Amino acid sequence: MSVNTTIFFSILIAVGLVRVIRKFLDLPTRLPRINRLLDYIWVPGVVLFALSSLIHWKSDQLDELYLLFVFGVGIWVLLRLRTYRPARLLLLAALPFVAYSAFELVLALVAPAMLKEYDDSFEVAQAFTFIWLFTFALIARNQKNQLEKDRLLREEEEKAKQRISAQNVELERLVAERTATLTQQAEELRYALTELRITQNQLIQSEKMASLGELTAGIAHEIQNPLNFVTNFSDVSTELLTELEEEQQKPDRDPELEAEILTDLKQNLQKITHHGQRAASIVRAMLEHSRANNGERQPTDLNKLADEYLRLAYHGLRAKDKTFNATITTFFDPSLGHISAVSQDLGRVLLNLFTNAFYAVQKKQKDGNTPGYVPTVSVNTLHRSSGEVEIRVRDNGTGIPESVKDKIFQPFFTTKPTGEGTGLGLSLSYDIITKGHGGTLTVETEEGEGTEFIIRLPG
Amino acid sequence: MKILVVDDEADVRVLFEQRFRREIRSGLFTFSFAYSGEEALTYLHDHASEVVLILSDINMPGMSGLELLRHIKQTYAAPPPTPPQVMMLTAYGDDPTRQQAMQLGANDFLTKPVDFVALKEKLTVLASHEN
Numbered sequence: 001m002s003v004n005t006t007i008f009f010s011i012l013i014a015v016g017l018v019r020v021i022r023k024f025l026d027l028p029t030r031l032p033r034i035n036r037l038l039d040y041i042w043v044p045g046v047v048l049f050a051l052s053s054l055i056h057w058k059s060d061q062l063d064e065l066y067l068l069f070v071f072g073v074g075i076w077v078l079l080r081l082r083t084y085r086p087a088r089l090l091l092l093a094a095l096p097f098v099a100y101s102a103f104e105l106v107l108a109l110v111a112p113a114m115l116k117e118y119d120d121s122f123e124v125a126q127a128f129t130f131i132w133l134f135t136f137a138l139i140a141r142n143q144k145n146q147l148e149k150d151r152l153l154r155e156e157e158e159k160a161k162q163r164i165s166a167q168n169v170e171l172e173r174l175v176a177e178r179t180a181t182l183t184q185q186a187e188e189l190r191y192a193l194t195e196l197r198i199t200q201n202q203l204i205q206s207e208k209m210a211s212l213g214e215l216t217a218g219i220a221h222e223i224q225n226p227l228n229f230v231t232n233f234s235d236v237s238t239e240l241l242t243e244l245e246e247e248q249q250k251p252d253r254d255p256e257l258e259a260e261i262l263t264d265l266k267q268n269l270q271k272i273t274h275h276g277q278r279a280a281s282i283v284r285a286m287l288e289h290s291r292a293n294n295g296e297r298q299p300t301d302l303n304k305l306a307d308e309y310l311r312l313a314y315h316g317l318r319a320k321d322k323t324f325n326a327t328i329t330t331f332f333d334p335s336l337g338h339i340s341a342v343s344q345d346l347g348r349v350l351l352n353l354f355t356n357a358f359y360a361v362q363k364k365q366k367d368g369n370t371p372g373y374v375p376t377v378s379v380n381t382l383h384r385s386s387g388e389v390e391i392r393v394r395d396n397g398t399g400i401p402e403s404v405k406d407k408i409f410q411p412f413f414t415t416k417p418t419g420e421g422t423g424l425g426l427s428l429s430y431d432i433i434t435k436g437h438g439g440t441l442t443v444e445t446e447e448g449e450g451t452e453f454i455i456r457l458p459g
Numbered sequence: 460m461k462i463l464v465v466d467d468e469a470d471v472r473v474l475f476e477q478r479f480r481r482e483i484r485s486g487l488f489t490f491s492f493a494y495s496g497e498e499a500l501t502y503l504h505d506h507a508s509e510v511v512l513i514l515s516d517i518n519m520p521g522m523s524g525l526e527l528l529r530h531i532k533q534t535y536a537a538p539p540p541t542p543p544q545v546m547m548l549t550a551y552g553d554d555p556t557r558q559q560a561m562q563l564g565a566n567d568f569l570t571k572p573v574d575f576v577a578l579k580e581k582l583t584v585l586a587s588h589e590n
Contacts, residue, residue, distance in 0.1 A: 221550055221551075224550055224571075224572075225468065225550065225571075227572075228571055228572040228573075229468075229470055229474070231572060232474050232478075232572065232573070232575070233474065235575070236474065236477045236478055239477075239478075240477065264477055267473065268473075268477070271470055271473065274470075275470070315518075318518065318551065319551075323555055323556070323559065325518075325523040325525065325526075327520075327521050327522070328520045328521065329520075329521070330520075
């Protein structure tokens with residue numbers, strides 16, 4: 001250990017200093033190039049040592065010289081980083097110390113005696129620079145920590161912001177997804193609704209057809225009667241004509257008889273027309289009943305309508321059950337006149353009520369629990385003083401149990417065996433009277449005694 | 460021979476009167492008409508001994524032809540000189556109805572549309588028996 005080995009301590013100090021500065025100022029990211037150069041901070045020290053060894057220059061100041069160089073490098077680095085506030089503070093902290101070190105070094109080289117002479121003062125100055133250095137280094141560290149905290153806080157905020165915006169994006173995506181689902185569902189529902197409406201219309205139509213089907217035999221009977229008259233009156237008219245011809249051939253003609261025959265002929269032709277029209281009107285009613293509804297109101301003779309459908313319903317049931325017979329009483333108020341109604345719809349209501357009434361009396365008759373039972377269905381129309389028109393359809397049949405009375409106007413509710421009723425009749429009737437005509441359809445019934453349906457229509 | 464025709468169709472009267480005009484004019488048949496079972500019973504009540512034959516429809520509002528038949532058979536089981544004959548006329552010429560009518564004591568059962576030629580023959584036979 002002949003020469004300047006103390007410089008190795010300085011090198012160690014320099015390396016330590018570099019590490020501290022590096023860490024404090026985060027050099028790898030702030031000044032990556034210089035940071036790499038700082039790895040070689042030991043090189044000048046070693047070179048100095050080598051040179052001094054080479055020339056056998058032994059000096060106490062060699063290591064100080066090297067340290068000064070290191071300090072210079074440090075200040076240079078700090079200057080490069082002067083925009084970073086802790087670096088500026090550190091610069092402020094280090095400058096007096098470095099300046100003092102430089103001054104002392106120069107003094108030691110130039111006037112070592114002076115150094116000795118003012119040893120105390122110099123030591124005080126050095127202590128002062130040390131205190132300054134550490135104080136400001138501490139402040140710089142605090143500041144750095146504060147900055148670091150702020151940065152972390154900002155980063156946290158930034159992250160939170162990003163998270164929120166990511167969440168927003170996700171939310172928006174979810175909303176869009178949900179909206180799409182809902183839209184699709186709404187679309188499906190709309191489609192289902194359309195389907196339902198179509199089905200409902202089909203059901204209404206098939207209910208109409210079913211009720212018409214039940215009536216076929218009744219209609220046939222109702223048409224057969226007038227047709228029989230047409231045939232019979234034609235036949236008898238032919239006979240009358242033959243008789244008239246014979247009479248005309250006779251030498252002693254009877255003008256009275258001839259006149260009588262002619263009157264009869266005329267009457268017969270009128271009868272033929274009348275019964276032909278009767279048949280035609282039944283066919284027309286049937287067609288009207290089966291036709292899709294146009295819903296237009298027209299002046300309707302309710303008495304006539306009720307009478308027609310009453311016959312159809314009765315003969316319809318008769319055709320199915322030959323043994324069935326019922327007493328039918330009617331009172332048609334002549335002051336009823338014509339009321340504005342969708343006659344086809346009202347006809348369906350009446351038909352439905354009549355069919356139900358006949359069904360009820362027939363059932364009671366078949367049950368056979370009432371000796372001397374006379375199945376009776378009565379239909380009354382009444383023009384009330386309030387202007388309202390009332391149609392009452394009453395039967396003395398089985399009646400409706402209290403437990404089902406509230407349900408009879410519900411769609412698809414039926415007490416009839418499967419295949420005998422659609423369960424739509426009364427619910428459709430209810431709709432036709434209330435929604436279609438602004439009227440009311442009510443029921444009064446007693447189980448085992450009979451039922452009365454009352455239609456009231458505004459006049 | 461007095462015949463009571465019971466039918467709710469009013470034009471039946473015109474038809475019968477023309478179909479049997481010669482017989483009516485010659486006095487072979489006399490026709491009376493009732494438009495319901497009830498009306499027929501009232502008429503019979505007043506003219507029980509005169510009516511020889513009752514021609515009744517079955518399907519009528521109110522009292523049906525079969526009920527009328529039962530009433531007649533009960534009430535006029537053996538009136539002087541002989542009980543009236545009852546002939547049923549119906550559009551429903553099915554077996555159950557026919558059997559029911561026969562059970563109740565109908566003398567004959569004809570289906571509508573009425574074959575007037577056949578009916579005339581039957582009535583003529585009856586009239587000749589009557590005389």
